[in-house]
Amino acid sequence: MSAAELMVEPAPETGAASPLMRLSGLSKAYGSVTVLSDVNLDICAGEIHAIIGENGAGKSTLMRLISGHVRPTAGTIQLGGNEVSFSKPTEAEHAGIALVHQEILLADGLTVTENLFLGREQTRNGVVDDRAMERIAAERLRELGCTASPRDLVGRLPIAQRQLVQIARALLEDHRLVIFDEPTAVLTTTEVDTLLRIVRSLRDRGVAVLYISHRLNEVEALADRITVLRDGKMIGTYEASALAQEDMARLMVGRELSMLYPPKRGTSTQPPILEIEHLSVPGYVADASLVARTGEVLGLGGMIGAGRTELFEGLLGLRPAKVAQVRVDGKAVRIRSVADGVEAGIGYLTEDRKGKGLLLRERLAPNLVLTALSRIYRKPYIERKLETGELDRAVGEYDIRVRSKRLEAGQLSGGNQQKLLLAKIMMLDPKVVIIDEPTRGIDIGNKSQIYSFIDALIRAGKACIVISSELQELVGLCDRILVMRAGSIVAEFSGEEITEEAVVLAATSGKAKAVAGGELQ
Amino acid sequence: MLKRNLLAAVALSSVLVAVPAFAQDKKVIAVSVPAATHGWTGGVVYHAQKAAEEIQAAFPNIEVVVKTSPSASAQVSALEDLTASGDLDALVILPFSSDELTGPVQSVADAGTFITVVDRGLTDPEIQDLYVAGDNIAVGSTTAKFLVDKLGGKGDVVVLRGIPTVIDDERIQGFQEGLEGSDINVLDIQYANWNSDEAFSLMQDYLAKYPHIDAVWANDDDMLLGVLEAIEQSGRTEIKYALGGNGMKEIIEKVMAGDPMTPIETPYPPSMIKTAIYMTAAQFNGQAPVRGTVKLDAPLITQENAEEYYFPDSPF
Amino acid sequence: MTDITAPPVREPLLQRINWVDIGPFVALVILAVAGVLINPDFLSATNITNVVTRSAFIAIIAVGATFVISSGGLDLSVGSMTAFVTGIMIMFMNSLVPSMGANAIIAGMALVLCVGALAGLFNGLIVTVGKIEPFIVTLGTMGIFRALITFMSDGGNIPLDRSLREPFRPVYYGNFIGFPIPILVSIVVALIGAFILYKTKFGRRCAAVGANEDVARFSGISVGRVRTLAFVIQGICVAIAAICYVPRLGAATPTTGQLWELQVITAVVIGGTALRGGKGRIWGTVAGAVILEMIANLMVLSNFISEYLVAAVQGVIIIIAMLVQRFSKQP
Incomplete structure (x- = not known):
């Protein structure tokens, strides 16, 4: 240039x-x-x-x-x-020189304090001084606005809290x-x-x-x-x-x-494709109901910990949940596992693509077809040719850039991993695609592509639900937005009502103005 | 040293002859042995229970309690339980290990209990009143002398030994002493852990390594079973003798049948526990308590006397 | 940095060789060469046949263990389970002799396969339904199976009925087109195992569950079912090994299969399957089993290793084999 x-x-x-x-x-x-x-x-x-x-x-x-x-x-x-x-x-x-890593590098089985002081434990009379360390930890966490307690196990904390702990660790000493x-x-x-x-x-x-x-x-x-x-x-x-x-x-x-975002499609008037009535996930979601329609991108906003991810994990039986009724395309379905969800036509892309989405040490083709094994192979045995064919198709369709098809999934960039994950779910030909944090940690070029894939699948007659913590993305991409707070869906916006301010307000304070559809509960 | 048979006969008859006294206090004999985890201990448990039944049937005034323990620490706990539940008049114990059991047995002895130790000695021989044991050195030397005799003082033999322990060492020591002065050449000695599968493998390897073998000695009958299969499979004909030791009933059967490859056997009989129990029980029927050390001989079992050593109901 | 979007490069041949895959076979060859140098008798047909035949039990069981370990489990009970199913099989066959004669062997084989599968199912269900670490579960069942065989045999042994010994004997000692039956059985078991693990949906799922349980769950795989099935396969393999084992010595004893679990796990790991789960390597496992038996054989054939140090030398060779694999991986 x-x-x-x-x-x-x-x-x-x-x-x-x-x-x-x-x-x-x-x-x-x-x-x-x-x-x-x-x-x-x-x-x-x-x-x-x-x-x-x-x-x-x-x-x-x-x-x-x-x-x-x-x-x-x-x-x-x-x-x-x-x-x-x-x-x-x-x-x-x-x-x-201190480095705050992008990846979270903490020991899940240790407490916040133990992680903060790992390798530089303070001692008194030769004995580890837990009391002093906890005091310092509490102070540092408070400065960072982290609500975790020094004694919490890091593995039990939400991702955002872990990131704050990691930052606290980097800032523990003066640099x-x-x-x-x-x-x-x-x-x-x-x-x-x-x-x-x-x-x-x-x-x-x-x-x-x-x-x-x-x-x-x-x-x-x-x-x-x-x-x-x-x-x-x-x-x-x-x-x-x-x-x-x-x-x-x-x-x-x-x-x-x-343009980063494809043009919006406008509020859909088509019949509902996915209806969830009164879904509760103990500890996370209290009595949530929602409707998704073909022809629109439904956004789900809110703070981390508001219960958005848990809502859908609960729906798919990935965590204990109770639900009055779920209908897909008007038909009542009973979903106890991801496999049931797939059968019913629901595809879910996890927010944690490295931990829950892809087998990082497995090659691309087996990753691509993992969920769809029974769909592409009618017989019990596997034919490599079939799945390499599928990979070729997916690589072209989703513009996955790979040096070699023999790479392991972990060797791809974040953006390409996300595209592979999307291709993996799309192999199931779902009616509803739920994408949790579609562009987390990926660069702007890939982001734009993912948005256009989402637009394309809507135009192909599918429904899409996007969970995102990135306000810009939510506002730029979605035709309708539900906002969750503390386990409940508290607001709904569509069309012109969708602004960053409105969503933030609904997500953070109880005084959100109920608009169009208003507060459910 | 008393001959085993004689001694057992004396003990047995003296008990049987004595008239059970009326209104006598019930005497309690506790028997503590390792649990049946392999053939020989299986035999010990069998003979201990047999002795208990026989004595209790014959003498209502004597109660024999048999406890088996799967490990040394479990045996220590078992001792504590036995002494806690009442006054023991006598304890017959086959200790798991000498070191670990010496202290606990000492404390039982301090309470005035008569102590009979079987097979494995305690580190402090002062504790026991009576010690009954087999003679491992004799197991080795009797076999060796038989081979020297039959092979005409020369030949090549291979040996399979068990698990590194005193018992194993003594048998090997006895065997080597028995060969002294002859031209018999021990080609190889390796461990096979008193396990028939490992003995099978080891024997196959011996056969591959040595083109000519005159005789094999496995210092335990479990191993001999594996050895015999390996020889049969190899089709080798130069091997004249394959001998074992311990008095396993399958091997005694072979001796009784006059098997040419295994014509003899040396006992290290698990029934020594029975002898010890009877000798201990004798004192509660008016006999003078037998004290001291009793070493059971390891006589050569041949086709002629094999019947005496054959217990078809015993698992061993 | 993982996102280098360089143009596709054709990797040089040397790098395309997967050392983890061929490592165990390289080790096998090295060991064989060393064997010949130590004692020329090593390469005699009889010795090689003996060694490979002997490794059949461990190899067969280890093929099953490859499934369990690949799916992220571990089975410490295989040794005791072998003893237990062997005992059941012999007692069952002995009881049928009066009515069925030699056909009791066929019935015994059928029964032992069922018993093995059930024993595996038992392990698997406790692990998956009870949600307990497989290490602890199988440590428990290891004790249970060992105690059951000791109980069944009164601490002595359970001999096979004499009338069955001769008809059953060829299953260990017999040959078919020049190959001992146990070798053929283990090759068939490995072939079937490789087919299941590499060429079926179940095998794919097995590796996925072991590589990352969460990914498997989120991909709609029933983790519990896959794990349980892996344990059932393990149980069936144990039963097949028992079928080959019984005719060898014609008895089950409380020491049957003692410490086999460790040999089995070692064979799997030498074979290149990671203990933490993921991709399983059936042929590596088989090579691992042969390596173990070969090391033991060489210890006896060599003249310069003290009988007291044999175990130490074996340990050192195993560790060296693993280190060679570790460092021959591509950087």
Whole structure:
């Protein structure tokens, strides 16, 4: 791309006193594949420096180089004017660099406190001092707005809380440079707000912050400077004030992003395809009823923990639930398991595609056909040809980009995994597709594709329910939105009523204005 | 050393002759043995129960309680239970292991109970009043002497041994002592854990390794069963003798039938527990208590005397 | 970083070889070469035949264990279960001799397959319906089966009726087109096992359940049913092994199958199946069983290893075999 196409010129070199960290000509290659080449970057104390780019642009590699997880093949890292070379993460940590991982890396079987202090337990007289550690943990959690108790088992916490615990762990000690790798991917609006506040306060204390995110609105709100990566190359560093979100997107993608969301279809007037009456999941959902119709995308909003995921897991017998009646296409059905759901025409994409959606160490074709085994094979035995044929079809249809069909699912990027998961569910030819967090942790190009797939399946006569914690997505994609709060469906919006403000209000406060369909209960 | 048969006869007759006294206190003899987990202990349990039945039938004033325990610690607990439930007049015990049971038996003895120890000794021999045991060294040496005699003082033999324990060591020691002075060559000695399957495998390997074998000795009859199958399968004809030891009834049957490959047997009979119980019981019928050490001999069982060692109802 | 969208590259041949798949066979060959160097008799037809025949029991049971382990379970009871079903089989056949004669063997085989399947079902149902760790469940049933055989035999042994020994004997000692029957049986069992595990929907589901139970559940797979069936397959394999075992020594004893569970698990793991579940490797398992028996054979055939150290040398060889596999994986 030529410089003329860029709407924004790179910011001039800041003449400020020596930066905290300077990267010069930093490159990383695995064998013949270069994943990052010639990155030159200054990071100053007291600034929030955002790194943006599509998945595969090299952001995570850059973070891992800085934090000592991998070593560069060329180039240098200077810290406080001295060249450093970390051979392992703990060395970087000792030098004052903390990394908040994108993936949650906590021990499920330990308590919050034990996780926070894992490997750096405080002792008194040679004995682990639980009391002191719990006190500190409680304080840190409070600062982060995390409601978990220090004694809770991490495995029992919702994902968002775990992410906060992970952040608390990274911030337990004072660091000079804190790297956040997609920290908000699993957080809801209020939690994101708390996090942004924390990031700002770190900056104000003089800490350098590297912030990686897909969420351009966060970057816009937070960053002082922005560095854009694309295809392993550095496109440039810009003053944040000079970039609007559209500019960022354009720089990242390198092409016009005509429209992220397909045009809406309008409120459907077709007969209901899925009707759920009085569904309760003990501890999560109290007496929820909903109706989905063909021809529309029904959104389900609310905070994490409001019971959205649990509602559908309960519907499919994945957790204990009680329901008065479920009808698909007007016919009453009894669903006790996912298999029953499939039989009835309900397909469900889990929010946790790595933990519950795909077998990461299995190849693509077996993953694709796993749920549909009985559908594609009438006989008890398997014919490889049949499923590789299915894979070829799915790869084309859903634009799954793979180097080789022999890859394992875990070797795909998040976006391609999500497409594979979508293809896996679509193999069942469901009448209703329920997609939980359709674009969590995937880049903007893939997002846009997923939205168009959703649009296409609606146009093909199916119904789609989208659960999302991303307000923008919910508002941009859905024709009708139900909002859940504390286990109940509290509001419904459609058409012009759908705005981010309305949904947030309904999701967070009891005083939501009941609109069109109003509060059920 | 008393001959086993003689001794058993003496003990038995003395008990039977004595007239049961009226209104005498009921005497309690506790018998603690390992649970039946393999052939030999199975035999011990059988003979202990047999002895208990016989004595109780003959003498209403004597009660014999038999307790089996699957492990050393369980045996310790069993001892505690036995002593807790009332005054014991005598305890006959076949200890699981010498070290672990010495203390607990000591405390039983301190209460004035008559202690008879069978087979495995305690670490402190002062505790016991009576010690009845088989002679493992004799098991080995009797077999060895038979082979020296029959092979004419020369030949190649292979040996299968059991589990590394004192019993196993003593049998091997006795065997080697028995061969001393002859030209019999021990080609190989390996462990087969007193297990017929492992003995089968080991014997197959011996046969592959050594082109000529004159005789095989498995120091336990369970192993001998595997050895015999392996020899039969190999079709090898030069092997003259395959001998065992312990007095398993299947092997005694072979001896009685005059099997040419297994013409003899050396006993280490589980019935020693019965002898010990009878000797202990004798004192409650007016006999003077027998004290000291009684080593049961390991005589050669041949076709002529095999009948005496044959207990068709015993599991062993 | 997992999302490198490089152009498709044809992997070099050396990298396309799956070392986990062929590792056990490489180890087998290395061991055989070492064997010949130690003692030329090792390669004699009789010795090789003996060793492979002996490994049949472990191999057959381990094929079943591959299913259980692949589905994320573990069965510690196989050794005692072998002893138990063997005992049942012999007692049943002995009782039929007066009425059926040698046909009692056929009836015994049919019965033992049912008993094995039921014993496996018992394990499986406690694991899946009772939702208890398979380790604990099968530790419990291990004790139960062992106690039952001890009880049934009064601690002694349960001999096969003399009239049945000769007609039954060929099942272990016999040959068919030059191959000992137990070897043929284990090859057939492995063939069927491989077919089920690799070529059927059940096999696919089995691996899915072991790789990630949640993914399996969310994919509409009945996790409990798959796991239970894996235990039933294990039970049937135990019964098949028992059928080959009985004619060998013609008796069941309380020491029958002692510690076989450990040999079976070792064979499966040497074969390349991960103990935590996921993809099972039937042929690797069979190779693993032969490796174990071969090591034991070499210990006896070698002249330089003290009888006291045999177990230690075996342990070292197994660990080396696993390390070689571990490090020969692609980086």
